[in-house]
Amino acid sequence: MSASSAFNEEKGGSSSVGEPEYGHDPASGGIFSSDYKRHDDLKEMLDSNKDSLKLEAMKRIVAMIARGKNASDLFPAVVKNVACKNIEVKKLVYVYLVRYAEEQQDLALLSISTFQRGLKDPNQLIRASALRVLSSIRVTIIVPIMMLAIKEAASDMSPYVRKTAAHAIPKLYSLDPEQKDQLIEVIEKLLADKTTLVAGSVVMAFEEVCPERIDLIHKNYRKLCNLLIDVEEWGQVVIINMLTRYARTQFLNPNMNGSDKTFYGSDEDEDEEEEEKEKKAEAPMAKRKPYVMDPDHRLLLRNTKPLLQSRNAAVVMAVAQLYFHLAPKVEVGVIAKALVRLLRSHSEVQYVVLQNVATMSIKRRGMFEPYLKSFYIRSTDPTQIKVLKLEVLTNLANETNISTILREFQTYIKSMDKDFVAATIQAIGRCATNIGEVRDTCLNGLVQLLSNRDELVVAESVVVIKKLLQMQPEKHSDIIKHMAKLTDNIQVPMARASILWLIGEYCEHVPKIAPDVLRKMAKSFTNEEDIVKLQIINLAAKLYLTNSKQTKLLTQYVLNLAKYDQNYDIRDRARFIRQLIVPTEKSGALSKYAKKLFLALKPAPVLESPFKDRDHFQLGSLSHLLNAKAGGYQELPDWPEAAPDPSVRNVEVKDSVRAVGTVTCRDRERWKGARVCSRTRANPPQERKHQRKSDQQKSDSESESDEESDSESSQSESDDSDSEADDPVCNNRKHKCIDSSLVLCLQNISPCSALKSYELLHRIRGEGLSVEYCFSRQPFSPDGNMVAVQMQFTNNATSEAKNLHMEDVKLQSGMRVKEFPEIELLPAGETATAVMGIDFCDSTQAANFQLCTHTRKFFVSIQPPVGELMRPVFLTENEFKKEQGELISVTCRPPTPFLSDSRFNSIRFILFCIAQNRKLQICLRGLYSLYTYDILGPETHHRHRKNSPKNEKTLPRGKKGKKP
């Protein structure tokens, strides 16, 4: 309004803006108000050189667009302002442009040069916004310009611009699908990006453009897993969904022990605990080929788990479906709590979550049993939520909780919401069929419902009772009798019809009552509803066949009544039945079989959950919710029979090393090593992650390394001759300085670098008490298998600390700890040291414990670097050669003369072994011997010799006795 008044001042009220109403609500005018005239004044405002007028005009135009009014005729006037200085005007012009460019392609081209200029701007945000608008303009002619802009932006310095480039990819793809190949190249490039900002967007582009190109993910898999927690929420959802599919193609089914897949696939109805027991019992049998989870598979599960704590329901659901589809059965339970938490959210969220819980609860009932009460229904829930909760409760019902659930159902039956009551009756029916013990109770309860005043309730109960009786008719003749009596009272036609059908079907169980019912019905036949009449005819026919003596006349009477009924269905039925059951000369062979036709054993209806087998759709997906394949749905692949090569996920080289020569697949491991070191300096936190990951791999594989290495070494003996030739060269060059990056790499895991202390407790956290520890590399005298950890306590607080000791040690199985002696008193400002021993059992699992003072307890953990778990050894040259020979004989891939330096080859081989997760023991040994021999000077050798017995081979501690 104010702007229009300003306008009036200027132009002397010459235009039609005189009416202030328009300023606020341009679209509110009647149908007949002249669009033409109004737009004219907008055009004038846009042409003026005052920003405030332009802005006002744009605001009104945007308001029109928002209401769905057509503003396309203003296109030329608006586009002129694309280069306006005022930011808000510019933004609103962008909004307009993106909305109408498709309809006015030629005119839209006028604006392109502005954006092209913007793409070159030194400010990253302007570059990004230019690309964003440019790519949103759906005009086919500019496809090449967009392609170029995307390619350029994909290698922009700024991650924000690269993110925008990733967003632009699906836009261009939907505009021109023929660009797919080029776009895939860009996606491949952006997938390699290491920033969290880009990760989510590029995976989204990947999913839209080329979800089938799973091979693009291999190299980025580990990176994506590690970045996941820092990616923004929406990106997390997309990445997790994509990784779920990826994992299904690359890893083995964790719930499959050898061949008994089908066995476990079918045990839906069993309890989780029972399954576990059976699994354990089965375990020794399946030992010949034990399942070992791929460390990458484990990595995914581990890195997604914290996201269950996300505030975003979509992220929680994504993790839940990932665990449901990928995790071993024992671990799936963790998702239940998070899903139950989502039930507190908005009703739409509840609706989706409950659908998924319903599907999950069929397969994994045990998972949700502890949360049974969270699914109890409140009278204020919307009906669709009530029905879903009912479904979950029914799925969760078992022998132990059925009585509670039925009691709960009893209150539901009294609800005012009749649709819900009907659903409850159905649910009771299902509980009764699933759980034999309560069938009678349920039946009795349902019979009582027959006297309910609501037709819907009665009809539903009769239908359910009918289904239940069909299972065991002989036992329930009294209920049939009871129902027969009900015919006097119940007026609901559907219910009457159901009762008559029941009596007819089981007339043999109630031989006395059935003819009487027929008699009553014959009396009231003319007043009955059609469906009831049909059932009366049925009843008459069945009785005639079983008890013709008593009912012959009645049947005749009923059939005669039916013959003259108004309804042709009833007349037809009567005629047809008469021909069938009453033997006359004309009726042929068919009447002989009448009894078989009418009283054939009918199969009991199966009461099944509508959510059964829905899990073939990826949970959490739209297709799962609709139980129909939605457009663009990517099938969740089945687990592969045999695991594809895990080495594809090992990461490739960086530029500096690439210069050495072409990289063959086999060389990759060396590159990986090199990369680890180059990162060491540049990016410590990331490096640490990486390191921990590879540690994890090692520890995972350790357990199996012993058996396997033996068998394989003999198997590959034949390769020896090839490799032998390389050895002399190797020895000649042994003192040559090797690639510096490799040295760094080895230092990373070696104990020979200087003693390094780690922080155990920071002084802020410890309220003044700080603790550092280092691996002293001294033998730990009380136990040879333990690693000595020297701890240094410093009291920075103003008061003294008393009774420093440790408590509540939590360890992985096999690990042991020797506690340090309690420090009675640590005065303020003083420092004390203590030594403790930990047997890490050759793993890099952390030892967790509580550090206690007289007032506080702190949770701390110690995790060793691999190198600290090893002990150095001294080898003579001959021994070294022998070791190396052994090493080479182990491999089935002898070093090729690809690089002239064969010593380099053997190092490469060692690193290869590490990544292969196999033969850890041997490879560490080999690595070590090489290391001591080649890299260290005699001085360091000397130092080590003091500490360790001569000629003992390097072994992980605790395994020394077992060496072959």
Added chain:
Amino acid sequence: MLMFPSDSLITSFVYSMSALPPFKPVTSYWFRLSQNGQNELLCFPSPASPPPAAMIHSLFLINASGDIFLEKHWKSVVSRSVCDYFFEAQERASEPENVPPVIPTPHHYLISVLRHRIYFVAVIQSEVPPLFVIEFLHRVVDTFQDYFGVCTEAAIKDNVVVVYELLEEMLDNGFPLATESNILKELIKPPTILRTMVNTITGSTNVGEQLPTGQLSVVPWRRTGVKYTNNEAYFDVVEEIDAIIDKSGSTITAEIQGVIDACVKLTGMPDLTLSFMNPRLLDDVSFHPCVRFKRWEAERILSFIPPDGNFRLLSYHVSSQNLVAIPVYVKHNITFREGSSQGRFDLTLGPKQTMGKAVEAVLVSSQLPRGVLNANLNASQGTYTFDPVTKMLTWDVGKINPQKLPSLKGSMNLQAGASKPDENPTINIQLKIQQMAISGLKVNRLDMYGEKYKPFKGIKYMTKAGKFQVRT
């Protein structure tokens, strides 16, 4: 009047009409089409169209009376007529909240949320996790609420330009771009009365002049360059009791849902840690993305660089039933006699486990059976209302005085001749208890690192009834 450009178009139109499952007379479409006056016939996707992209195609805002009052498209325009499927579903549903959140149509899927009596209907074209869209729509509503104070049709209509600018920033090509309120506020200033006045006088704008650098930072949730003269950090621990109490007064299920809402106005980049006296109480937690998960895992301490302004730091859940104290008890006697058209209503409230704190703002509501015509009741305290159309009885009790318990007694008149209702009404209770977290959760201390000044810190506790129902 709308003119059909050619015959071929008409046939394609008729064809797509016949593909719709519930047949609608063409006239209604005609009406909608002519209303918009655009060539919307083009909007049915042709079979040769490229594979669908974009998660959220379009958004329609529909008010309670079924008018589409705002539309926004992120890709090619989708015709308004797609909402007809939504209206059909709405008709089928007995209650507004029973409209299914996901509705399939021949070419699109409609995902909707209902908040503040406005339906937010997102149109999508291909597979997308439904929760993704639902969560996003709720985030949109939250943002509107944050910007305009309320999220009503009037507020949205008044601020339609800001709404459009927000939607433009929140989604790019249907994929969420900036949903963090701190970033959005940097991009688009929320309208205030003062700013509206200044803007009209000076002609300046709502759109932030400086570039949104927050999007680039490592803490994307925090605005950069925050400055305050009074540095304050307030935390509200609010707990809600969800419970179902059965007829006899015993608890069937009870759990506590708690949240810690924060209002942090601190200069610079403060790094806060919040520790609890009894963190083990918390059964299940979900965090704002700013909270460092590792530290929580290891030490049960909340360590975070907060966003600027109001945000929800944490929500938690206390489920073990013995920890949940029930603050009030209800004595009730609601009976209908067979044959008489009278019913008795008798309700008394009393405090139960309140740890000496006063129970305030008590509000009792109950949906009485359909047969009840009216109620003649006598409230010892507060006022009651009975809506004869919806049959909703509401009793605004106020504060419970333990010496003189509030009660509501009297009779209900039933429809003459109608039989006794089967069902007994459920009683819903709302209440507030100040200065107490019913789970006993206590914040131990709040420390700030990274900045020199001394902030003012405040913690407030409150307990409310959530979904608190008493069955009769």
